[in-house]
């Protein structure tokens with residue numbers, strides 16, 4: 001064969017794997033290269049905004065390394081970590097045993113393991129829109145179809161239960177629920193939560209409960225979805241990334257509900273977990289320290305978030321052409337700008353970045369319609385910096401809308 005040096009092709013699945021939260025950073029780098037300071041409101045990482053990992057967790061990792069826990073851990077995680085997760089589930093109302101827990105590299109790996117075990121080509125998975133983009137990305141990778149159910153900004157971003165019901169087919173393999181929610185900052189009503197769990201039970205569809213923000217609802221921790229109906233096939237996912245301020249450690253867990261209906265899925269997940277050997281072993285020790293130790297940082301964090309959410313809500317609603325639902329958890333808001341016809345959310349967000357250096361993520365990165373004008377803001381910056389940022393956004397938006405409307 002003649003020698004060829006043409007570009008090596010990538011697998012077709014790569015084109016379906018889109019993660020706007022990080023993809024958009026390439027645009028920000030160009031703006032920085034042109035000499036403008038960029039304010040990164042794209043990534044939900046509390047550490048880059050000055051919040052600190054609790055010292056007793058850092059001590060636990062250090063001690064684990066010094067004590068020699070630097071080899072592979074069991075693929076499901078060390079027993080002490082699985083026991084700590086079990087106690088956490090039970091305390092949140094979800095019956096659990098350590099043999100149904102797998103320690104993962106963040107919530108992300110848990111989600112990937114579960115979806116890989118559950119869905120393949122021809123299968124459908126119900127996910128909320130707006131969605132956290134990992135779900136669409138992983139489904140593109142496993143070849144299953146993401147089927148979007150609405151959450152409604154006019155009702156505080158509550159899920160549209162009739163829409164969920166209407167989308168269930170024999171091909172539905174899982175129902176994803178993100179509560180509290182990224183990107184909307186919503187917490188779901190007790191009624192909606194109960195209805196979702198009962199749907200999963202009735203239709204025998206595994207409910208994937210992404211509960212990574214459960215401790216960051218401003219009014220205090222939210223119980224486990226699984227607690228509402230212990231018979232229902234529910235798996236829960238969480239991590240140390242958000243409520244324990246250690247996103248870079250990539251330390252999380254999944255726990256598979258006690259119903260025998262999920263036994264094969266649990267076995268499938270464990271098989272997949274064997275293939276990647278284990279999660280980060282020293283950090284598993286920190287998981288024990290985190291879940292069994294002092295959590296006083298969480299109340300401080302919630303207070304800081306509540307203050308920032310209030311500023312965010314008030315300032316966006318004071319901008320002509322923008323409306324914003326009040327977040328009740330986490331550090332995200334999803335304002336909406338009334339775009340002139342023919343303009344997309346990406347046009348708006350990129351123009352904002354180039355004009356002001358403020359980097360948000362366009363709503364279509366979370367699967368909303370581009371013309372709907374949603375964008376996501378991470379409000380972890382200090383109140384003073386947020387005030388500056390929202391002034392920049394207000395001035396820019398007035399100019400943007402005036403230029404495009406006339």
Ligand SMILES: Cc1ncc(COP(=O)(O)O)c(C=O)c1O
Pocket residue numbers: 044105106107108109132134178181182210212238239240241247250251252
């Ligand atoms: C809803 C949701 N799920 C999962 C993740 C991934 O978190 P982790 O760092 O635990 O992988 C995030 C991170 O932003 C998230 O917002």
